[in-house]
Amino acid sequence: MKISLIILTLVICFVFIAGCTSEEENRQTPPYSNGVENSPEKDAWIQSYNLEHQKKLATERKPCDTIAVKEFILNNYPEGTYLVDFDITSAYSVKKPAVIYYGRNNDYIFTVIARSRPGERLIEPNNIVGYDQSFIDLDSTDLGTAFFYLTLLKCKDNNFDVIWEAPIPSHGGFNRFAVKKWRYKNIPFIEVNFHYGRGIGHINYNYFLIEGLEKQPHLLMTYEGINFKRTIANVNNDEYPDYYEYVYYDSGDRVMVRDSVAFIWSKKDSVYINTRNRRQTRPY
Secondary structure: OHHHHHHHHHHHHHHHHHHHHHHHHHHHOOOOOOOHHHOHHHHHHHHHHHHHHHHHHOOOOOOOOHHHHHHHHHHHOOOOEEEOEOOOOOOOOOOOEOEEEEOOOOOEEEEEEEEEOOOOOOOOHHHOEOOHHHHHHHOOOOOOOEEEEEEEEEEEOOEEEEEEEEEEOOOOOEEEEEEEEEOOOOEEEEEEEEEEHHHOEEEEEEEEOOOOOOOOOEEEEEEEOOOOEEEEEOOOOOOOOEEEEEEEEEOOOOEEEEEEEEEEEEOOOOEEEEOOOOOOEEOO
């Protein structure tokens, strides 16, 4: 009889503890856990919930920090807009937001932002970053369409001003970005690197700050893969970067560089022009 009472007591205690645990989990779990891709309201709620959680975990906050950047995007950009993360380099890497603080006082912030196409399902940030996601244009599933932007923000009185936004002509496969300097003219530029799985290579979208930090940058695309290559060059010695397009010979058993053709920027026409055939132009 005593043994039965002990067992009954243990069972009641177990049920009570399990119920409390379940109730606690329900209080801590966001009410929206699935199906957010077609519900901007649910997506915004989850973003806000995650931001509040990050604020609680942050041991030290600074004006215009990354959490503030995310909150600014959530409150001021169209629904389905996200701050992108750098691609992780290993299975043990921690995701880092695509944010670079720049300037003497770090009051300028370069960011890479992705927006969802209006009228489609919302994009998912994990579906647009990394090597596998560079095949997204070939994916037959409905993952939404991402539009990337390189954006310059300025921190002023703990608030943000959008200085400029420059479209990035890619829909998936973001890897990293960095501020570099063109050694020929000592002009800084931002190199935005995307994986390009179909060509076993990468594409760089280079934004040159020719007219200064707060003016719209000039875009030049370069790339390199198994049988294609384009490199930055200084062909006509003006303030704008040029490039060399390489021509490859594929014999079936090996691939070799056969020639290279220079393209120069025409400020008048706002296109790159082939120096051997002026009828062949490229926008960037």
